[in-house]
Amino acid sequence: MLAIRGLRKSFGGRTVLDDFDLSAEPGEFVALLGPNGSGKSTALRCVVGLETPDGGEIEVGGNAAMVFQKIHLVGRRNALDNVCSGALGRLPLHRSFFFPQDVREEAMSCLERVGLADRALERCARLSGGQQQRVAVARALCQRANVILADEPVSALDPQAAVQVMELLKALAEQGMAVVAVLHQPELARTYAHRVVEMKAMVAA
Known part of the structure; x- marks a missing residue:
């Protein structure tokens, strides 16, 4: 449903993503963990065209939609x-x-x-x-x-609301969608996601 291969992205000479790979299959909920600056949000923004990658390939089987931390309703x-x-x-x-x-x-x-x-x-x-x-x-x-990308969807929510949103995202995956969420809460990621990908910030040369 979603395949990212060799994704590269830099901002002002600073490399954020270098040869990054990620996949998400129908029915799978993938959580991205990592420190600020590790490229988690940038990767998702490249998928939906909010950022232009410097290299690599992105394949989406259908439509991808983004859910943001700032909800924008x-x-x-x-x-x-x-x-x-x-x-x-x-x-x-x-x-x-x-x-x-x-x-x-x-x-x-x-x-x-x-x-x-x-x-x-x-x-x-x-x-x-x-x-x-x-x-x-x-x-x-x-x-x-067909693909839901969620960028820190529960960061601004209280614990009970966060659980409700995480349960919803997992349920959507189990209904056949591919879901990828950027999270900063390891316990939520490991409780609700089918797979957890941990990213590391690039070290400056």
Whole structure:
């Protein structure tokens, strides 16, 4: 589902990734651990095109969607509208937030998958941090992603909310998706991920 081979990336002469390999199969939840500067987030950003790699190959079997630490929801809009925005890439530009019925039905199905169908019409600003992150996951599902990339998805959450998000990501993997998450909590990684990859920061020459 996801294959990264020989990925290289530098910023201003500083090498962050050098010959980095990573794979994630359908049904697999892979956690990336490592110190700041080890290239964990950069690798994920290269997959979705937010960074341009200097070399290497990236293959994605389908669509990849990113879930961020900073959740980037529109707080004044309700959860359903925020999830519908995951479909913007396949809608005419003039649609804006006026989503057709089929998209709204698909978005509601995505909210059901993350356990928030009962909060569909609630403004996101009124949701808890954990609920907002689950809305962000539902938005990624509405992008029809086969691969979910999560960059520190629980760093800003309380322990209970963090567990709920981790359980959700594991459940999505077990439903056949490939999930890769950057984490700073080794205990969560080893509890919920099927495989843990530990990265090290590059040593300056």
